[in-house]
Amino acid sequence: MAKTENLEYQDGFDSAKRTFYIAYCNKGEGQYLCSVIEFEKFTLPNGLRVIHHYDPDSTIVILNILYNCGARDEEINKTGFAHLFEHLMFGGSLNIPEYDVQVENAGGSNNAFTCNDYTNYYITVPAENAETAFWLESDRMLQLDFSQKSLDVQRGVVIEEFKQRCFNAPFGMLWHHLRSLLYKSHPYQWPTIGLKLEHVEHATLEDVKKFYFEHYLPENAIMCVGGKIDLKETIRLTEKWFGSINRTGAANKNQYAAEQPQLEKRFLEETDLSPDPAVFIAWRGPKFADPESISLELFADMLGGSESSPLYLELVKKTAAFSSAECFYMRNLDDGVFIIYGILNAGTTHAEGEKQLMDILKRTAAGQFITERNLEMVKNKTSTHLLFEHTNLLNKAQKLCFFENIGSASLINREAEDYLRPGFENILELAATTFNQDHASIVYYSPKK
8 A cells, every 4th residue: 555644734724725825935024925835645665656736726637757867867978868768758658559649539738858867757637537647657667668660760859859959059069068168077067968969879779778677667756646636546546557567676866976176267169050159158056955056046037137137237238249148047956057148249259258247247246236125026036936836737746746856845835935045145155256267167159150
């Protein structure tokens, strides 16, 4: 039997309600709107963790499955396999030769995405067809229908995607170039689509079988069942369809080679399909679980998150040097990445563009251009975004799986408060110490002739 674990709810939560309600998170002098997600958890004997979120107002049921396996789990000479599997998982399984046909017959839809940290699949069906979703997903977890034909078809799709995204689009090789500078040991040194095209081109049936049986295990997966289906029925269907999957293996320990601090400037100059030259500057930063990662994300939003931000006003509106300029902080489960970049107008050299980007970055970190009011506005925007995000059943299911994967699904109910915690002075101090030009990774792009 599945073991059930109840969520410990925040104070003031009405446990009689089977969905979230709007609450207030107290922080400092004010109150901010937040939302609380109710859920329950149980685990099958084979190790599959299941999160149940009941939504009586929904007419659908969603099964979202996160596999704790991403591009960082690939071998350096066999990259792109996690993304290849995203495609292979739709090529047919042991008892279901045409997955998409069955989904369409049930009136449902499905999709998936891969990142460096994990791979996520979801299927949505009308509530009355919920069992169809359990049947389809369990058969893919039980065993794919490995065939040379399926591999050839999906490999061809991935190869074309690689060519279109990387070879035939402006800044298509950006992540290859930046990651090669930022990471020297960690498998973040290649993007999700793969380090080299030939890795996927030369993938054999034995290669993909090995990857599947190592990573696509019940013990290495988290499933969220959300929508108009109660806990009792969720447990029954989960045990019926997933309980007999007993493939041996172990959960991913997520242990990777650590990066040493970058104490030197790293530089790369390349040509690109973009009609205009560009400068990209990047630094590694703290991992997702580190509160400082939120601070850098908030700083990036203050610096360049809108057309009223310093980056846009000072470099695009007030000068003729840039046609656009942006920045962002990408939070990863391991080291994150802060990127600031600008597309240069004619007459501006790469060196001048780099200098101006660094100047606006340093001056903003020193307290120019922004005040505590800017931080308050960014926090309000983030709180509103999270609030509306929690009105979408698929978003809730995916985030519940994500937070369970990094520690506990209950972290979803602390997310809004985590964004409210950083103080203005602490954020500026962190930014000032992080963005050292002598420790930056820089890419200059020139248009291909």
